[in-house]
Amino acid sequence: MSTFVIEEWYRGNECTIYSIRKDVDNPDAYTEADRFFEKYGSFGNAELEGATKLLLQFVVNEIADVHGAKEVFFNRFEKEAQALPYISGRQVNGVLQIDNFYPGFPLRLYCYRILENIVVLYNGGMKTSQSAQDSKDLSMKFYEAQTYTNKIKNALRDGILSISDSELIDEYGDDELIL
């Protein structure tokens, strides 16, 4: 995978939501989060469109504006019962899925929760089989999410990215984040 930009997608009172822009040279290009919400929000299927609206509302209102990216909103399989994660699914390499508002919720949106006040949204899709990797619409997004997460983790570890309040900045203090 070539370089990508981490771009602020929505700034709430409690959490800043970033997303990935694949087209490094075009600042007007949509982020992966925009692509996801636009695609499934106008899919021509009432169930999918309702699910998309619920995800959008949850990310913007509940995570960004009201509660922050509480651990309870994300998978924590390695932990015991101190929380009640209502988002089920697997967590691989720190990549989380926002998915389970009710049984049979049809969409998966991948993301990386860096802190309670910083989340990066990737892309996602429809889950059509038991595992994400076997779902035609999801498998590529799943692997992309792994790559983005690895790069972000490494950049944070190596000081290429750092955190200032609820913002990601690069090593020169710039918010144009190209990895």
Add this chain to the structure above:
Amino acid sequence: MKSQIVKNMLHDIPEDIKLFSSIYADLMVRISEALVDQDLTKSDLAQKLDKRPSEISKWLNGGHNFTLKSLCKLQVELGVQLITVPQKRKHIDHDFVKAPAESWETKTSKTSCKIVPIAGIKFSQDYKTVVNE
């Protein structure tokens, strides 16, 4: 966000979806905080709720939709308020509400209202209430 479609979608989210999202998030945060405060494990909670640990796992991993019954049980066991339903209504306008005579007595003993008989209809079975402001 750049997509105008997404901005419009956010602006036009139906009220029931907003409410669901908000209540669900509030509920999960509240329950998780109570569990952390009380230092409860899965087995502790299972024991308190008289459930199998596997069933509790379902709850904790999100593969379960709460029923009103399970929420009430959780509220009691965790000792935190999880649900409230507003009790007091300022205005009740029961047009042509059918109710047995005995429930009329119960109603009048609890609320300050007058019974307005509807012309031509037998009073004990059909009535209209108007709450005194």
